[in-house]
Amino acid sequence: GGLAQGRFDAAERLLDGLIRDYPDWAEAWNKRATLYFLQDRDDESISDIEETLRLEPRHFGALGGFGQICLRQDEPVSARIAFEKALLVNPHLDGVREIVHELGAEFRPVIN
Template identity: 55%
Template sequence: MPSIPSTPLDSVFGLILDLPSRRPAPDMPARLEGLFQELAQEQGPRPPEEVEDMIWAIWASHEDEAAEETMAEAIDALASGALKQARPLLDRLVARHPGWAEAWNKRATLSFIEKRDADSLADIARTLELEPRHFGAVSGFGQICLRQGRLNEARAAFQIALSINPHLEDLREMLEDLAPENLMLH
């Protein structure tokens, strides 16, 4: 029986389904482990938003000060909608620092905004290979699935993102809206 060709979306979906069995790259800061354990708690010692901000700050940090400055520039460019300015910055970061998960994730975000789903999926895959706990990348994958009408995959991705960070209320609402009983047929 011939096999059904796998699309990039299907390949990344397989990776996402396998995330619970994957470990982060060895050079991920060890302090992330404790933060993720705290984030998983319903009532931790700190507000979950603070813990989430700490995780994002660690992901965006780098031992190379110039790389960190370039990342800050790229984030500012993304936030201000200067996409043409952000692209070369992020391309340079992933080329010079291929082990930096957040560089791949930010470029995936840029590609998503530009509606370059195949490029975004490739960068999401690389992000998750390096940092399987990256709830932002998993959520971004779910957004691509929504855009492509792949609702089952979107639901699964959002559930997995929420299993990593149960405090993503916007994502929880989206998941509720995607429940079969809440979908309106056109």
């Protein structure tokens, strides 16, 4: 609560307005998905990630965010698929590559 929650609320109001005024702007949806993620509002975050990816299928940030939610929900296979898709779009995501490695160095890639 307190100051942090006030900042979250203010950010959410700002992003709600941006999404209302610019509904085709993928990054506004992605930023609100991130805000929801930080508040453990996973269902709302996933909904905004889906909209981000509908608008911009190659949005590797949204793919990575979905992977993080999957990890938090103990769904490592789904997480790995999301992270691998993010790496297909942007192979320079070293942190994501490390997570994929940790998720199963002994397994071959799930997608190719």
